[in-house]
Amino acid sequence: MPKSKKVVEWKPVDIKTELLKQYPPKVARKRAKQILINEAQENSAPPEIMANVRTIPGIITMRGCTYAGCKGVIMGPTSDIVNLVHGPIGCSFYAWLTRRNQTSASGEKNENFITYCMSTDMQDSDIIFGGEKKLAAAIQEAYDLFHPKSIAVFATCPVGLIGDDIHAVAKRMKEKFGDCNVFAFSCEGYKGVSQSAGHHIANNQVFTHLVGTSTTEKTDKYKINLLGEYNIGGDGFEIDRILKKCGITNIATFSGNSTYDQFASANQADLSCVMCHRSINYVADMLEVKYGIPWIKVNFIGANATAKSLRKIAQYFGDDSLSERVEKVITEEMPSVEAICKNVYPRTEGKKAMMFVGGSRAHHYQELFKEMGMKVLSAGYEFAHRDDYEGRQVLPNLKVDADSRNIEEIHVEPDPSLYKPRKSEDEKSSLEEKGLKFKHYEGLNPDMESGSIVIDDLNQYEAERLVQLMKPDIFCAGIKEKFSIQKMGIPMKQLHSYDSGGPYAGFKGAINFYQEIDRLVNSKVWSLMKAPWEESPELSATYVWE
Amino acid sequence: MLLRHTPKEVTERTALTINPAKTCQPIGAMYAALGIHGCLPHSHGSQGCCAYHRSTLTRHYKEPISAATSSFTEGSSVFGGQANLLQAISTIFNVYNPEIIAVHTTCLSETIGDDLPQIMKKSIDEGNTPEGKVVIGASTPSYVGSHVTGFSNMVKAMANIAEPTGKKNGKVNIIPGWVEPCDMEEIKRISAMIGVDITLFPDTSGVLNSPLSGEYTMFPKGGTTIAELKGCANAIGTLALGEWCSADAARFLDTKHKVPCSILDMPFGLKATDRFINALRTVGGTTVPEEITDERGQLVDFISDMHQYFYHKKVAIVGDPDQLISMAEFLMSIDMCPVYVITGTPGKRFEKRIKEITKESPFPVNVKAQGDMFLLHQWIKNDPVDLIIGNTYCKYIARDEDIPLIRWGFPILDRQGHQYFPTVGYKGGIRILEKILSSLLDRNDRDAPEEKFELVF
CATH class of the missing domain: 3.40.50.1980 (Nitrogenase molybdenum iron protein domain)
Incomplete structure (x- = not known):
């Protein structure tokens, strides 16, 4: 839309009314509970948002399925496990190299199966007579061709319906091979209400079949796991660079640029650092219960957030030399970040953003926008739960509905030989007193300005209305949303795959992001949309030749 | 090497598809439905199907792809998807108000046996489909055929609304x-x-x-x-x-x-x-x-002008049957040699047709329906080609084997132009030849030793 048009200031409550206006009453009632005006919380109970509930059929949702969350998100980035999809061809095809999770597995010695798309390509006869035989044969063929250390099998919708026992097949093949860990995920697309169920299923199986199986002892001094970081656009590379510079060893990333051995060794870390709370908090909890590894929430998106997270890790280990080294790294890195921020600031200050992504990015990226002097008008998640909005204190009160009840909760107990509490209860409380909070996530809402609008499971219609009404300077979501937003003349940044950019994590990532947003919100293209004859259509009937 | 685990030796696979040269029916149905004015395609299945198809089409076209989904849950998978589809139709007409909804099924709704015509009728009976609006449906089980089959099924569903007036319209x-x-x-x-x-x-x-x-x-x-x-x-x-x-x-x-x-x-x-x-x-x-005859003449002129660069160059082509049949014929007609021809779509007729078209070829021709790009890569490892023509996924083979690639087919995720510059017709033929020539000669310029580096081609 042309910049010249007058921007009408809408009140948040009117925006909400506008968003709901077009819906049939039943739909409007449900959506009303998923749209929250982030009001001041003093003297009243914090506002509640409805999340992790079914999308209404017919609504053009941003969400995907359980298979996408399991195979695509969590298991996709691991390079040396053969991912074999049991189902018709499509599911495997669409998840083939489309997610920009980068991998450093070059060189002939390293295994890298990410470039391969494998499927049992089920045919109608397999649907009718069952696909277990074909699955077993496919596992055998994959084993014969590649001799991988592990094969992971993923179920698609029809597999659950026809009752193929993929776990039995996997177990049988594992026993047959002896040197290949074959295991399976019941991640049929219809389970749960979004990708989120798939994350949970993936967490459970990785924890059950991989974690704790490594016999190689890791002897480094400051050992952490980085949970919920997927190395999109190389984010994980940048975080690893910083950690290494600080002298911190990253035992396992779940699951950006990960390997089988990383997962298998995760029990040897002394601290779990959770990036994306939504997708991986289950593993963090299980690592604590079974092995005694505490977890803290970190955020490496934003230069200040990165510095803060590094300080938290140093604080946990409580070693002055580590703290000094961390401070040294921050001092070294910050000047170049600040220089670029200062450069773009005059062009980004006061600009307005909207973000509707994932289960953590809509929160994390607020840091970067703040650093650039930008304001977030509205934000929300695609597949989060209430705790991601309101904080983990709501967990005991969460209602478990039918869709969540179907997702297995695995019961974990302290490992008889490997359980070792990394910190005593006293040490933990003393750290808590100093401000280091364990198992704590305060959620998105407290970080949003008062009067901003928080929307869960935003859809195509609401996105379009929001942009028309509030006219942000930039809108962030995923590939499906990108071009309808840009047709309206509003730059759109993908915060799932980052378009072509990244990394945006850590210090170098912050620099990249400042420059990218500067490019987007100040691009000349948005001034080229109208032809001269459209801008002033009523020419007088005179020709002016000179 | 990005595909370094691909062995040169070809072994028979009966169960495992690797690097497919096809995808599933529903995406074809969705693409076809977008060719109806005022149409919202609707995917009757899990959310993921719709999300994946929209994403792939968006990446190919860099355009908004709107389509709705029945958002199946475990409950609907057990009890049937009728309630979901009825609600979807009602929601869609209320919120998006298209002229027509084109529903296609998925492996999920097909496996549980949802009866599309019956549900669509119920939707009219219950007033979910407003007067004057249309809902069409195509059965597109993902475990039969390929994306091409899904496209064909939706096109047939479009023909199904034809109404005879008894008078020919001359069109x-x-x-x-x-x-x-x-x-x-x-x-x-x-x-x-x-x-x-x-x-x-x-x-x-x-x-x-x-x-x-x-x-x-x-x-x-x-x-x-x-x-x-x-x-x-x-x-x-x-x-x-x-x-x-x-x-x-x-x-x-x-x-x-x-x-x-x-x-x-x-x-x-x-x-x-x-x-x-x-x-x-x-x-x-x-x-x-x-004018048309002249366009034809221009294409023939191009072929004759540059024939020396096409002559007996070996080409691997991979994609969909209809496109490959015409491409193989075109390549043969300019004395290029399609030596490897692969589609993921099943069909013995395809293999027969390609064999007929290439029977005069000076080189042996390997053709396979229901094949995959893993096999294509193995063939290339055994005997390389001068050029690959196929979708974006071919770039992994092209890079590993250092062979020029022309992107043609679906999906093209990393280049632009396919939505703007036609490859059908005589002018389209010139466009194809221009691409082939540029690829081959760019390679020539890159690789020629200094004494053989030439200004004029």
């Missing part, structure tokens, strides 16, 4: 098959030049190559209208371009409404375009204007 139906929006535009341009009044369906031009103007509309200007689709029953004939993509719909109109049909190859390259134009002027009863 010719052209079913273009799975080609790009610009190809559909080109077919319309050629038909207008020949003076034949046509109904093109589906027609994604003006839908998936729309301008950036500052306004967003879910239903852009383009697409075949419902009125035009209804009128298909009154046409004087149908030309179906591509056996796999278009024949079913054409045969349906022939059987049901006595609209005679002719099944042709897709008009890629000289000879297939010749046959298309000849058939069009015959059924339309018109004369081909000189």
Whole structure:
């Protein structure tokens, strides 16, 4: 839309009314509970948002399925496990190299199966007579061709319906091979209400079949796991660079640029650092219960957030030399970040953003926008739960509905030989007193300005209305949303795959992001949309030749 | 090496597909449905299907792809998806207000046995489908055929709404098959030049190559209208371009409404375009204007000017049956040699047809339907080619084996132009040759030793 048009200031409550206006009453009632005006919380109970509930059929949702969350998100980035999809061809095809999770597995010695798309390509006869035989044969063929250390099998919708026992097949093949860990995920697309169920299923199986199986002892001094970081656009590379510079060893990333051995060794870390709370908090909890590894929430998106997270890790280990080294790294890195921020600031200050992504990015990226002097008008998640909005204190009160009840909760107990509490209860409380909070996530809402609008499971219609009404300077979501937003003349940044950019994590990532947003919100293209004859259509009937 | 685990030795696989040269039916149905004016495609299945298809089509076209989903849950998978679809239809007409909803099924709804016609009827009976609005449906089980089959099934569902008036309308139906929006535009341009009044369906031009103007509309200007689709029953004939993509719909109109049909190859390259134009002027009863003959002559001129660079160059082509058949014929006609031909789509007829087309080839030809790119790569490792023609996924093979690649087919995720520059017709033929020539000569320039580096080609 042309910049010249007058921007009408809408009140948040009117925006909400506008968003709901077009819906049939039943739909409007449900959506009303998923749209929250982030009001001041003093003297009243914090506002509640409805999340992790079914999308209404017919609504053009941003969400995907359980298979996408399991195979695509969590298991996709691991390079040396053969991912074999049991189902018709499509599911495997669409998840083939489309997610920009980068991998450093070059060189002939390293295994890298990410470039391969494998499927049992089920045919109608397999649907009718069952696909277990074909699955077993496919596992055998994959084993014969590649001799991988592990094969992971993923179920698609029809597999659950026809009752193929993929776990039995996997177990049988594992026993047959002896040197290949074959295991399976019941991640049929219809389970749960979004990708989120798939994350949970993936967490459970990785924890059950991989974690704790490594016999190689890791002897480094400051050992952490980085949970919920997927190395999109190389984010994980940048975080690893910083950690290494600080002298911190990253035992396992779940699951950006990960390997089988990383997962298998995760029990040897002394601290779990959770990036994306939504997708991986289950593993963090299980690592604590079974092995005694505490977890803290970190955020490496934003230069200040990165510095803060590094300080938290140093604080946990409580070693002055580590703290000094961390401070040294921050001092070294910050000047170049600040220089670029200062450069773009005059062009980004006061600009307005909207973000509707994932289960953590809509929160994390607020840091970067703040650093650039930008304001977030509205934000929300695609597949989060209430705790991601309101904080983990709501967990005991969460209602478990039918869709969540179907997702297995695995019961974990302290490992008889490997359980070792990394910190005593006293040490933990003393750290808590100093401000280091364990198992704590305060959620998105407290970080949003008062009067901003928080929307869960935003859809195509609401996105379009929001942009028309509030006219942000930039809108962030995923590939499906990108071009309808840009047709309206509003730059759109993908915060799932980052378009072509990244990394945006850590210090170098912050620099990249400042420059990218500067490019987007100040691009000349948005001034080229109208032809001269459209801008002033009523020419007088005179020709002016000179 | 990105595909370094691919062994040179070819072993038989009976169960494992690796690096497929096809995807599943529903995405084809979604693409076809976008070629109806004012249509919202609807995926009757899990959310993920719809999300994946929209993402893939968006990445290919860099355009908004709107489509809705029945958002199946575990409950609907057990009890059937009827309630979901009824609610979806009601929601869609209330919120997005399309002229028509084109529903396609998925492996999920097919496996549980949802009866689409029955649910659609119920939707009308219960008033979910408002007066004057249309809902069509195609059965597109993902475990049968490929994306091409899904496209064909949706095109047939489009033909299914044709209504005879008892009076011929003098128009010719052209079913273009799975080609790009610009190809559909080109077919319309050629038909207008020949003076034949046509109904093109589906027609994604003006839908998936729309301008950036500052306004967003879910239903852009383009697409075949419902009125035009209804009128298909009154046409004087149908030309179906591509056996796999278009024949079913054409045969349906022939059987049901006595609209005679002719099944042709897709008009890629000289000879297939010749046959298309000849058939069009015959059924339309018109004369081909000189401008078209001149365009043809330009293509022949190009072939003759640059023949030395094409002659006996070995090519691997991978993609969909209709496109490959015409491409193989075109390559043979300029004395290039398609030596490896692979489609993921099943069909013995395909293998037979390619063998016929390439029987004069000086080199042995490997052809496989229901093959995959892993096999193609193995063939190339055993005996390399000068050029690969296929979709974006071929770039991993091209890089590993250091072979030039022309992106042609679906999906193209990393380059632009396919939605704007047609490859059908004579002008499209010139475009293909330009791409081939540039690829081969760029390679020549890159690799030539200094003493052999030349200014003029």
